[in-house]
Amino acid sequence: MLFAGLLIILLFAAMDTFNHEKPRILILHSYTETGKWEQAVNEGINRELAKNRTPISILWHYMAFTDQAGKTDWDDASKQARHVIKTFRPDILVPIGEEAQEYVGRHYVNDPHMRIIYATSEHPSHFRYPEADNVTGIREILPLAQITEVLHYLRQPTLRIRVLGMDDATGQSEREQVKDFLWAPNHLVDVQLVSNFDAWKAAVHAANQDADVLIVLSYNGLPLSATDTHPVDNKLLATWTEHESKPLVIGVRVPFAAGGGALAVVPSAEGIGAQIGKRILTLLALPPGGALPRGNDSQDFLIALRPERLAERKFSLPAIYIQAARASHTLFE
Numbered sequence: 001m002l003f004a005g006l007l008i009i010l011l012f013a014a015m016d017t018f019n020h021e022k023p024r025i026l027i028l029h030s031y032t033e034t035g036k037w038e039q040a041v042n043e044g045i046n047r048e049l050a051k052n053r054t055p056i057s058i059l060w061h062y063m064a065f066t067d068q069a070g071k072t073d074w075d076d077a078s079k080q081a082r083h084v085i086k087t088f089r090p091d092i093l094v095p096i097g098e099e100a101q102e103y104v105g106r107h108y109v110n111d112p113h114m115r116i117i118y119a120t121s122e123h124p125s126h127f128r129y130p131e132a133d134n135v136t137g138i139r140e141i142l143p144l145a146q147i148t149e150v151l152h153y154l155r156q157p158t159l160r161i162r163v164l165g166m167d168d169a170t171g172q173s174e175r176e177q178v179k180d181f182l183w184a185p186n187h188l189v190d191v192q193l194v195s196n197f198d199a200w201k202a203a204v205h206a207a208n209q210d211a212d213v214l215i216v217l218s219y220n221g222l223p224l225s226a227t228d229t230h231p232v233d234n235k236l237l238a239t240w241t242e243h244e245s246k247p248l249v250i251g252v253r254v255p256f257a258a259g260g261g262a263l264a265v266v267p268s269a270e271g272i273g274a275q276i277g278k279r280i281l282t283l284l285a286l287p288p289g290g291a292l293p294r295g296n297d298s299q300d301f302l303i304a305l306r307p308e309r310l311a312e313r314k315f316s317l318p319a320i321y322i323q324a325a326r327a328s329h330t331l332f333e
Contacts (some may be wrong), residue, residue, distance in 0.1 A: 022055045023284055026090035028081060029062045029105060030097025036254070037269045038062070041096060041119070044273020050242075052281055059088050063100060078103035079307070090114060092283055094276060098169040101127045110134055115292065117279050119272055122173035124295055136283070136292040138275045140253050140267050142174060143301035144181045147265045151186065151213060153317055154248065159186040162207040162247070164200065164333060165217025167193035174217045174252070186213075196223045197232040201244070208246040216241060216251045216261070235259035254304045254330055262309035264302075266330075271300025304330035 027045065029038050033297060042060070049058075061084050063077040081104045085093065095105035098117040106127035108114050118129060118137030130134040151159055163178050165171040171193045178191050189211055194200050198220065207214045220239060223229045238259030242249055251257060251264035275298065282293060303324045310316065325331035 013170070014213060022057045023092065024057045024059070024088060024090045025092045025280060026085065026088055026094065027058065027060045028093060028095045028100050029060070030095075030099040031062065031064050033060070033062045038096075041271035041273035041276070044228075044270040044275070045277040046087050046273075047270075048274050048277025048281060052284070054284065056284070059084070059090070063103070074099060074103050082107070091311065092117060092279070092280060094119070094320045095121070095182045096276075098122050098173060102169065115283055117276060117283065118295070119276055120173070121170060121177070123176065129295065135295075136279060136293065137295045138272055138279070139270055139297050142177050143265050143267060144178065146301055147215065147250055147252075148183070148186070150250065150263070150265060150317065150321075154212070156212065157185065159212040160189050161186055161213045161215060162189045162203075162211040163191040163215045163217060164203050164207070165191070166192050166219045166222045168221070169248060170218045178215070178217075193217075194222075196225050197226045197237065200232075200237070201240070204241055204244050208244075211247045214241075214245050214247045214249045216249055216256055218253055220253075220255065242309060248313060249306075254302065257304035257306055257330065257332055260306070260309075262306050262313060262315075264304040264330075266302045266304055267298050268300035268328075272298050280330075302328045302330055304328075304332070306332045308333070 019295050031038060061081060063081055069325050080304050092115050093105065093108060094117045098120050101118055101120050101122065102256065105116055105118055108116060109132040114134060116135045116137070118124060118127070118135065119140065121140040124130055124139060129137065155232065161183060164173055175191045175193060178188070180192065192203050194203055200219070204214065220234060221231045222237065234255050238256045238261045242261045249261060249263070251261050253265060254264060254266050257264040279293070286292070303321050305321065305325050307322065322331065
C-alpha cells in the first residue's frame with residue numbers, strides 16, 4: 001500500500017511538472033466569446049494550431065461582455081485579465097482588439113518572461129510595440145484597395161467619397177487608415193466619427209448633398225442619442241442607412257450587409273485568426289533568445305452583399321463577387 005501511494009504521488013508530481021513545462025498561451029479577447037467576429041478569429045487560430053504536434057496549454061479569456069463598457073468597467077476588466085496573467089504565467093500573450101492592447105498588452109512590452117502577438121486595427125506604435133523585443137503581431141487593415149476596385153464598376157472617372165463611423169477606439173483607428181490611404185483619382189470629402197445615432201442620421205443626410213459614395217465604418221454599440229445611451233439595433237442602423245442614403249453605401253463589417261445593407265467589403269476575421277495561429281507556431285519553434293518576426297498587416301477579405309438591394313440601386317458587380325459572397329456564407333438573399 002505504501003508503495004502504491006508513493007507511486008500515485010510521484011505520478012501526480014510528474015503530471016504537474018509536465019503541465020508546467022508545456023508552453024502556455026493566453027488568448028485575450030477584448031469582447032465576449034459570443035461575438036461572431038471573436039468566434040471567427042478563434043476558428044482561424046484553432047485551424048492553424050491543429051497543425052501543432054507539440055504539447056501546449058491554451059487559455060482563452062474575454063475582457064468585456066457588453067458593448068457599453070465604460071472606463072470603470074474596462075479598468076476592472078484589466079485588473080481581472082492581469083490577475084489571469086499572474087496566475088497562468090503565459091509564455092505567449094495574444095491580446096486581440098484595441099482595448100486588449102490599451103488595458104493589458106502594452107503593460108508587458110519588453111517583459112523578459114513573455115512574448116506578445118497582438119491583433120488590432122490601431123497602429124502598433126500607439127502601444128510602443130515596434131521598438132519592443134518581445135512583440136510581434138497582425139494589424140487589421142481595412143480592405144480599402146478592394147473597395148476602390150468595386151468603385152470602378154460605378155464607371156465614373158472621379159467619385160466623391162464620405163466616410164462615417166463611430167467615435168470610439170476602433171473608429172479612431174479606422175479613420176487613421178482611411179486618411180492614410182491614397183484615394184486618387186477619387187476625392188475623399190471627409191471622415192466623420194459620431195457619438196450617437198441622432199448624429200449618424202444627420203451625417204447620412206449631409207452626405208446626400210456632396211457625395212457619390214458613403215463608406216460605413218464600425219458602429220457596433222452606437223448609443224441612440226445624447227440622452228439615451230442604449231445601443232441602437234445594428235439591423236435598424238443598417239436598414240435605415242441603406243434606405244436614407246442617396247450615395248452608394250459600402251460597409252466594412254459583415255453586420256452592415258447582414259442587417260440590410262447592400263454591400264460590404266470586410267477584413268476576414270478568420271483570416272486574421274489564421275495569421276495569429278501561424279505566428280504562434282512560429283514563436284513556439286524559435287530557439288531561446290531568437291528574434292521575433294516583424295509585425296504584418298492582415299491579408300484576407302470578404303465580400304458581403306444583398307443582390308436585391310444592389311439591383312434597386314441599379315448597381316451590378318461581376319458574378320465572381322456573388323460567388324465569393326456565397327462561398328463565405330455572406331450572401332444575403
